[in-house]
Amino acid sequence: MNKLVLILIAILLPPLAVFLKHKAGKDLIINIVLCLFFYLPGILHALWLITR
Template identity: 55%
Template sequence: MDSEKIIGVILAILLPPLAVFMKVGTTTPLWINIICCIFFWFPGILHALYVVLSDNY
């Protein structure tokens, strides 16, 4: 893993929306993650980890 992904994983655990913002900017995945974090924190963490570790974005 490179340093960008390691920092992304740490941020995904602590501040999921920030990690998603750093990866994709203000696009649809960011808004999905914010909604997940508002309702429940854990799904927001899972979604952020998926976005950070995925090569699709």
């Protein structure tokens, strides 16, 4: 999938972007927990996973 599209999805729906990039796994669980506590850490985690 195009990296720019994934970045846009990561800003709007971080768990969806992580799922599209890495499928279900520990990264998705971590991102969901971060989004539940506060939205910004979830966005940063998703962007970090997509761009690395």
